[in-house]
Amino acid sequence: MFTFIHAADIHLDSPLRGLELAEDAPLDQIRGATRRAFDNLVELAIGEHVAFVLIAGDLYDDDWKDFNTGLFFNQRMVRLKEAGIKVFIVSGNHDAASQISKTLRLPDNVHLFSTRKPETLILEELEVAIHGQSFASRSVTEDLSGNFPRAVGKHFNIGLLHTALTGREGHAPYAPCTLDGLKAKGYHYWALGHVHQREVVNETPWIVFPGNIQGRHIRETGSKGCTLVTVDGGEVTQIEHQPLDVLCWQRCLVDVSDCQNVDEVYEQTQACLEKALAAGDGRPVIARLELHGSSPVHQKLQAQGAYLSEEFRNLALDLGGQGLWLERVRFKTREQLDLETFMQSDEALGSLVKNLLELDLAAKSLHDIDPEIDAFLNKLPPELRSGEDPFDPTADEQWQELRTDIQNLLVAQLLESGGAP
Numbered sequence: 578m579f580t581f582i583h584a585a586d587i588h589l590d591s592p593l594r595g596l597e598l599a600e601d602a603p604l605d606q607i608r609g610a611t612r613r614a615f616d617n618l619v620e621l622a623i624g625e626h627v628a629f630v631l632i633a634g635d636l637y638d639d640d641w642k643d644f645n646t647g648l649f650f651n652q653r654m655v656r657l658k659e660a661g662i663k664v665f666i667v668s669g670n671h672d673a674a675s676q677i678s679k680t681l682r683l684p685d686n687v688h689l690f691s692t693r694k695p696e697t698l699i700l701e702e703l704e705v706a707i708h709g710q711s712f713a714s715r716s717v718t719e720d721l722s723g724n725f726p727r728a729v730g731k732h733f734n735i736g737l738l739h740t741a742l743t744g745r746e747g748h749a750p751y752a753p754c755t756l757d758g759l760k761a762k763g764y765h766y767w768a769l770g771h772v773h774q775r776e777v778v779n780e781t782p783w784i785v786f787p788g789n790i791q792g793r794h795i796r797e798t799g800s801k802g803c804t805l806v807t808v809d810g811g812e813v814t815q816i817e818h819q820p821l822d823v824l825c826w827q828r829c830l831v832d833v834s835d836c837q838n839v840d841e842v843y844e845q846t847q848a849c850l851e852k853a854l855a856a857g858d859g860r861p862v863i864a865r866l867e868l869h870g871s872s873p874v875h876q877k878l879q880a881q882g883a884y885l886s887e888e889f890r891n892l893a894l895d896l897g898g899q900g901l902w903l904e905r906v907r908f909k910t911r912e913q914l915d916l917e918t919f920m921q922s923d924e925a926l927g928s929l930v931k932n933l934l935e936l937d938l939a940a941k942s943l944h945d946i947d948p949e950i951d952a953f954l955n956k957l958p959p960e961l962r963s964g965e966d967p968f969d970p971t972a973d974e975q976w977q978e979l980r981t982d983i984q985n986l987l988v989a990q991l992l993e994s995g996g997a998p
């Protein structure tokens with residue numbers, strides 16, 4: 578019996594993003610977060626006496642600013658070497674060979690797979706075969722898995738690859754491959770990387786994205802870590818997520834539809850922040866607070882937004898001490914309108930709203946209305962499609978949000994110019 582760790586997307590020394598508003602946030606803790614999470618990985622490997630550690634790409638976020646990043650990493654590798662632990666790495670899009678100009682020799686317990694073709698390493702004493710290939714350049718568009726060899730002998734076979742698989746929301750479709758393609762190799766375990774959200778894609782054979790080890794912005798919420806795998810008699814007998822992160826991102830969605838006054842909003846918010854704090858399980862939490870719903874207090878919230886944001890920050894401090902910060906406060910509430918009555922009372926406005934409600938804004942139906950839409954969407958500037966709140970034209974949910982926004986804006990504007998029901 579032996580165990581191994583499967584990790585990916587460590588993005589060592591990557592900055593955490595979107596904290597411009599959190600002036601009270603502990604900047605030192607935040608800056609060192611990816612390193613401390615990696616230290617947790619090393620401690621776990623030693624504590625669990627794992628046989629080896631797999632890193633499935635994007636160990637580095639980008640080219641090193643200086644040699645510190647590489648020295649830090651090698652120092653930790655030497656600790657693993659002293660504990661008799663081997664490490665196997667493939668590079669991904671962020672740390673592809675073409676992206677990294679500085680390198681340091683790796684300690685001899687560490688193997689970085691070739692970029693030119695799949696390599697196979699055999700660990701005789703464990704009867705394990707590891708097949709892997711690194712990214713040569715940032716945007717690998719071919720299916721790298723295609724050239725991987727079939728499973729070797731009676732060994733426990735592992736495929737190590739950075740890939741978007743058949744495509745995953747919010748992730749560039751690098752080194753695309755299919756489930757059937759991976760299954761066809763006859764391996765026991767595919768150790769994938771690239772997708773930052775943990776996902777067990779398949780169980781026979783095991784195909785796993787462990788997720789990244791430290792959330793870096795508000796779209797990387799919840800517990801982050803690695804996958805600890807136990808193998809006995811050539812089969813996986815246990816697979817567990819092991820949290821490694823030192824800071825935790827949470828979204829607090831507060832539905833204020835039923836709130837009659839600001840005090841009630843405050844109470845709801847408090848309950849939501851307490852939940853976020855508890856979900857951090859002892860780790861400091863960085864939360865985004867979003868108030869939504871059509872509510873009788875909409876006007877008040879709009880008018881007092883700036884003041885209330887500070888009050889909520891104050892509340893976070895009160896609840897969490899140094900353990901809870903608000904990354905951002907968003908007011909997404911709407912005027913409370915009785916659309917049914919409204920539609921009946923005014924024929925013109927009513928039919929406008931009815932049409933809006935029936936409008937099926939979705940990626941597919943837009944394509945039916947205008948086949949040219951794809952060409953147009955492809956021309957959207959990259960800053961709209963990446964960053965803080967990316968617009969993804971393939972996500973129906975985002976079109977629905979847009980429809981609701983249009984509806985509310987139109988109704989609010991029209992009501993303001995007279996004729997309220």
Ligand SMILES: [Mn+2]
Binds near residue numbers: 634635671770771772
């Ligand atoms: Mn990646």
